[in-house]
Amino acid sequence: MAEASDDNVAMESPTPSSAKEGLSLRTSPSASEAQDTEPRLSFGFSHQVSFQDEVPDEVQQLDVAEVHRAARRSFLGERAAATYEALHTAGHAQVEELSQRRWWALRGFLPAAEVSGMEQDDRGFQDLIQHHIPNRVAEEDQPEHMRPPNLRAVWHALLEEVAREKAQRLRWLRQSWRPKLRLSPESAELIAAKAAEVNKQAALFQGDGMSNVAGSCVSLVLTPLGKELRVKNSFKDAIGIPFFGLWYLLLGLVFIHAPPVHEEADMAARFFLAFVSLIPLFMHSQGLPCPRKDQAAYEVQQKMGQWVYLTRHCLTLQFWHQVFSLLCAWAPSLAAVTNGLSVCMGALGAFVTIQYFALVVPAEGFKEECKQWAEKGVNFREVQHVLHVPALFIGLADLCLRSTSTLRETLSFPGDMAFGMFYSTFYIVVFFFNYKLTGRWPYLFMEHEFGSDVKKWSVFILKQIIVITLIIVANWGVFFLKTLIA
Known part of the structure; x- marks a missing residue:
């Protein structure tokens, strides 16, 4: 990789590993690099990138932001790259200024909205995070709070609560509208006799403490x-x-x-x-x-x-x-x-x-x-x-x-x-x-x-x-x- 000068930076030929992605430049910092070093990015200049897929010898001029976007999508994936872009355009120009929660987003731990929606409204994903997990992290940048939140578990708990309430309402309706049982006099007398026998046995074993044995x-x-x-x-x-x-x-x-x-x-x-x-x-x-x-x-x-x-x-x-x-x-x-x-x-x-x-x-x-x-x-x-x-x-x-x-x-x-x-x-x-x-x-x-x-x-x-x-x-x-x- 060649360093950029004040005016333009000439890019070297890509290696075989980077030729697959169509880039000859590694533009996205790793987690350690983002914390330890300052990225040398400037939005007023451009890099020269060589592509070998279609036109091996042709040299094209690309915007720095577009190069970085392509690199992030190559190394981080579409979801993490879109998340980073949504957070990056919200006012955080430097990587080291990202909080721990936003670093999770950079690594792809938080769900991102669709890329098209992010391009239209850059603050949509930030509002989504503030709405669903306002109190997930008590103090930022502390190791004991670095476990990513599980929004799916919260959603399942909500579904279970709704289902439980629905089941209770249905049970109450069934009991309220259940028709009363009508018995014939003979059946009523038979049930009364059985109840009397049960009461007799209960009194036998609990009331007087005696039992007839032989x-x-x-x-x-x-x-x-x-x-x-x-x-x-x-x-x-x-x-x-x-x-x-x-x-x-x-x-x-x-x-x-x-x-x-x-x-x-x-x-x-x-x-x-x-x-x-x-x-x-x-x-x-x-x-x-x-x-x-x-x-x-x-x-x-x-x-x-x-x-x-x-x-x-x-x-x-x-x-x-x-x-x-x-x-x-x-x-x-x-x-x-x-x-x-x-x-x-x-x-x-x-x-x-x-x-x-x-x-x-x-x-x-x-x-x-x-x-x-x-x-x-x-x-x-x-x-x-x-x-x-x-x-x-x-x-x-x-x-x-x-x-x-x-x-x-x-x-x-x-x-x-x-x-x-x-x-x-x-x-x-x-x-x-x-x-x-x-x-x-x-x-x-x-x-x-x-x-x-x-x-x-x-x-x-x-x-x-x-x-x-x-x-x-x-x-x-x-x-x-x-x-x-x-």
């Missing part, structure tokens, strides 16, 4: 109130059940006055009775459904839990009676107490079974409660039967399995009668005390039939004492029958 109840999920009552009752059971073991021994010391005896019992039978007596007690403690807040039992159990019921007393005393009878093989001193209380424990179990079927089952309150639980899917009546029936048979089996000679030495008819009268009175005091605390009677038939009538209560208490006395006499009859057979 005629029994298994605790699942409790409501906050039911969970609170269950925790309270479990805490009272954790204290009450061990305490009743001591209570059993205390009753034996008070009512049984017999010398120590040695008993040789069948260990397998004793273990079986102890296990069988544990099942009703466990079900009564952990298997019963927690009463709902709208039921009377919920208020009855607030202070004393399930210890307000005679059934709990009977099941717990029978369990400890069988446990201590099993331990007689290792603690012979317990034999006198367990044999002496065998008639009393049998009478107490029989009393619970008989009075359950005589007083509780026929009562309207119990029937209504069973109906409410049946709507929840719980076989409450069957569960109550399982809790109350075994006590009678456990007492009879215990009395029959004991040694006749040992029973002769330990049984006392006056002591057993005293026990029956005492425990009847003791339990009446217990549920009267609970009524004082909660304002509710333990059984619904007491509220419906007795209320606050003193005469009715007196007759009822007298009947209970007579019944327990008759049951004790009946157990003594079983003992005499056993001695006759032996």
